[in-house]
Amino acid sequence: xxxxxxxxxxxxxxxxxxxxxxxxxxxxxxxxxxxxxxxxxxxxxxxxxxxxxxxxxxxxxxxxxxxxxxxxxxxxxxxxxxxxxxxxxxxxxxxxxxxxxxxxxxxxxxxxxxxxxxxxxxxxxxxxxxxxxxxxxxxxxxxxxxxxxxxxxxxxxxxxxxxxxxxxxxxxxxxxxxxxxxxxxxxxxxxxxxxxxxxxxxxxxxxxxxxxxxxxxxxxxxxxxxxxxxxxxxxxxxxxxxxxxxxxxxxxxxxxxxxxxxxxxxxxxxxxxxxxxxxxxxxxxxxx
Amino acid sequence: xxxxxxxxxxxxxxxxxxxxxxxxxxxxxxxxxxxxxxxxxxxxxxxxxxxxxxxxxxxxxxxxxxxxxxxxxxxxxxxxxxxxxxxxxxxxxxxxxxxxxxxxxxxxxxxxxxxxxxxxxxxxxxxxxxxxxxxxxxxxxxxxxxxxxxxxxxxxxxxxxxxxxxxxxxxxxxxxxxxxxxxxxxxxxxxxxxxxxxxxxxxxxxxxxxxxxxxxxxxxxxxxxxxxxxxxxxxxxxxxxxxxxxxxxxxxxxxxxxxxxxxxxxxxxxxxxxxxxxxxxxxxxxxx
DNA sequence: AGCTCTTATGAATCATTGA
DNA sequence: GTCAATGATTCATAAGAGC
Numbered sequence: 001x002x003x004x005x006x007x008x009x010x011x012x013x014x015x016x017x018x019x020x021x022x023x024x025x026x027x028x029x030x031x032x033x034x035x036x037x038x039x040x041x042x043x044x045x046x047x048x049x050x051x052x053x054x055x056x057x058x059x060x061x062x063x064x065x066x067x068x069x070x071x072x073x074x075x076x077x078x079x080x081x082x083x084x085x086x087x088x089x090x091x092x093x094x095x096x097x098x099x100x101x102x103x104x105x106x107x108x109x110x111x112x113x114x115x116x117x118x119x120x121x122x123x124x125x126x127x128x129x130x131x132x133x134x135x136x137x138x139x140x141x142x143x144x145x146x147x148x149x150x151x152x153x154x155x156x157x158x159x160x161x162x163x164x165x166x167x168x169x170x171x172x173x174x175x176x177x178x179x180x181x182x183x184x185x186x187x188x189x190x191x192x193x194x195x196x197x198x199x200x201x202x203x204x205x206x207x208x209x210x211x212x213x214x215x216x217x218x219x220x221x222x223x224x225x226x227x228x229x230x231x232x233x234x235x236x237x238x239x240x241x242x243x244x245x246x247x248x249x250x251x252x253x254x255x256x257x258x259x260x261x262x263x264x265x266x267x268x269x270x271x272x273x274x275x276x277x278x279x280x281x282x283x284x285x286x287x288x
Numbered sequence: 289x290x291x292x293x294x295x296x297x298x299x300x301x302x303x304x305x306x307x308x309x310x311x312x313x314x315x316x317x318x319x320x321x322x323x324x325x326x327x328x329x330x331x332x333x334x335x336x337x338x339x340x341x342x343x344x345x346x347x348x349x350x351x352x353x354x355x356x357x358x359x360x361x362x363x364x365x366x367x368x369x370x371x372x373x374x375x376x377x378x379x380x381x382x383x384x385x386x387x388x389x390x391x392x393x394x395x396x397x398x399x400x401x402x403x404x405x406x407x408x409x410x411x412x413x414x415x416x417x418x419x420x421x422x423x424x425x426x427x428x429x430x431x432x433x434x435x436x437x438x439x440x441x442x443x444x445x446x447x448x449x450x451x452x453x454x455x456x457x458x459x460x461x462x463x464x465x466x467x468x469x470x471x472x473x474x475x476x477x478x479x480x481x482x483x484x485x486x487x488x489x490x491x492x493x494x495x496x497x498x499x500x501x502x503x504x505x506x507x508x509x510x511x512x513x514x515x516x517x518x519x520x521x522x523x524x525x526x527x528x529x530x531x532x533x534x535x536x537x538x539x540x541x542x543x544x545x546x547x548x549x550x551x552x553x554x555x556x557x558x559x560x561x562x563x564x565x566x567x568x569x570x571x572x573x574x575x576x
Numbered sequence: 577a578g579c580t581c582t583t584a585t586g587a588a589t590c591a592t593t594g595a
Numbered sequence: 596g597t598c599a600a601t602g603a604t605t606c607a608t609a610a611g612a613g614c
Contacts, residue, residue, distance in 0.1 A: 050587080053587055093587095097587085097588085097589090098411075098589065098590090101408070101410070101589095101590085102408045105399065105400060105403065105409070108396040108400060111393065112393060115393065120389065120390045121390050121391050122390050122391070122427065122428065123386075123390075123391060123429075123431075126414055126416070128414070128416060129586095129607095130607065130608080131586075131606075131607035132586085133585090133586055133587080133588045133589090133606085134585095134586085134588085134604075134605030134606040134607085135588055135590090135606090136497060136589090137589055137590055138447065138590075138591095139410065139444075139589095139590085140410065140411050140500070140589080141411075141449070141497055141498055141499050141500045142497070142499045142589095142605080143411075143499070143500055143587095143588070144414075144499030144500055145414045145500065145501050146587085155389050157427070159426065159427055209424065210429055211420055211430045211431070211432030212428070212431055212433065213416050213432045217607075217608060218586060218587085218607095218608090219609085220584085220586060220608055228587070229587095456606085456607095496605085496606065497605080499606095579613100579614080580612105580613085580614085581611105581612085581613085582611085582612080582613100583609100583610090583611085583612100584608105584609090585606105585609095586607100586608100588604100588605100589603105590603090590604090591601100591603090592600105592601085592602085593599105593600085593601080593602100594598105594599090594601100595597105595598085595599085
């Protein structure tokens with residue numbers, strides 16, 4: 001039993017208890033070869049990932065040149081598409097870097113190329129990073145947002161909009177202060193929109209659907225490993241695009257944030273990473 | 289003479305009083321033909337505009353099909369580039385519409401095409417619309433953000449970052465840091481030229497640079513014109529990319545929000561619109 | 577528990593220097 | 596020339612210490 005969602009999520013807790021505990025699989029290797037070998041076609045309900053950005057993290061992943069990014073990504077997207085269920089979704093967290101004083105276009109190119117590969121570009125969510133990296137330059141301000149591209153293979157993908165509804169009005173802030181005992185609730189308050197669907201019923205107050213702008217802080221001061229996104233981010237999309245018992249895949253799993261989120265929510269998960277070191281890290285983190 | 293900040297109201301008022309009152313020119317017609325005929329090459333310091341979106345506002349503008357959007361836009365961008373000063377900027381407010389359940393790619397295509405035309409894609413600001421249009425759909429949430437694309441023709445465009453500084457998030461921290469002698473020394477040394485120094489002396493560290501995410505509510509459209517952007521939006525970019533006395537152009541002026549903002553800030557402005565009815569509207573609005 | 581205050585740090589970017 | 600490495604810049608947040 002790995003879930004501990006916002007305080008009195010009684011119904012959800014019962015549901016999860018009735019299910020077998022969520023499975024977690026970790027594969028070491030490149031997702032391009034691992035995926036077709038180790039994952040059944042059409043068995044994945046949601047892919048959430050933050051791939052290595054172009055020319056970033058060179059010390060860890062070897063770095064992909066911006067001009068080569070699309071050709072590096074496409075064959076991997078192809079195997080991911082085969083693994084995804086017809087009603088599944090693919091959430092891609094990415095942002096183009098600045099090259100020679102202007103934004104590089106590889107993300108734009110990638111969107112176009114993925115569409116040609118058969119993906120539907122359903123929407124682009126905006127992740128507003130409330131605590132973006134500081135710095136000052138003569139020609140730009142701090143970059144405070146990233147793209148969360150939502151792709152699907154069919155028009156009728158699964159979407160559970162009620163599961164991410166947010167309380168309306170001042171009630172939210174007042175209530176959260178009372179509930180701030182646990183880390184989980186703190187995470188939810190950080191997200192500002194991570195409430196489960198049952199909590200709204202439990203409290204019996206008004207709630208509304210969120211928008212396609214997510215306000216979340218990057219995780220700060222965590223251990224020595226690079227944390228891609230805050231756990232609230234995969235949480236939000238897992239609630240939105242899967243049911244308990246579904247399978248979630250992160251083909252560039254890194255420190256395993258997606259797997260943690262999935263397990264907390266009673267979803268099975270698979271993580272893949274090219275670095276054995278990160279696979280070990282994930283296993284350690286999951287034990288907690 | 290060229291400095292200008294939100295904090296320096298007194299100085300600003302004096303400056304503006306010393307200048308002749310801002311000029312406003314309104315031209316009726318298509319900017320593609322009006323611009324080369326009526327605007328001197330290189331005379332414009334900033335272009336801020338929200339062009340008719342694809343297939344939107346059909347009743348007013350005739351509507352451009354999404355698939356034809358880029359070819360419609362490009363010749364107009366060409367004349368705008370000729371009108372823009374070498375140190376000028378071009379702010380394009382745009383968002384792709386949903387066609388057949390997915391985002392259309394004409395904005396991505398447009399960015400690519402503008403780069404091929406010689407524009408530099410400096411950055412993409414995110415306009416977070418705090419009060420986005422209500423609605424509910426089975427496969428997406430409310431669209432709560434739009435793109436504010438920043439293009440320039442040269443690497444060393446004009447940018448007055450001090451003019452849009454915002455109060456620091458935590459006032460207590462700012463005040464405390466003010467007491468630290470080392471911090472004051474750091475401020476003075478890093479401020480560099482002219483105005484930065486004055487800010488450091490005057491308001492200490494109570495102001496910080498903003499990010500590339502703008503939080504602004506939409507305004508109800510000015511009577512008779514479909515809702516464009518709030519006046520605070522062009523204001524922000526006019527402060528950021530021009531000095532008093534500079535020339536601001538809106539080639540799709542609509543209800544004239546950009547002209548109002550420019551005049552309020554002591555900048556000269558030019559508005560162009562294909563509809564005589566809107567030109568009349570602008571003239572009325574400017575009298576106020 | 578609830579404050580206040582301190583400190584460390586995070587998918588960053590540009591200018592400069594040296595090979 | 597081009598390219599790679601280094602230093603300087605900067606702020607919202609979490610965690611931790613102290614009361």
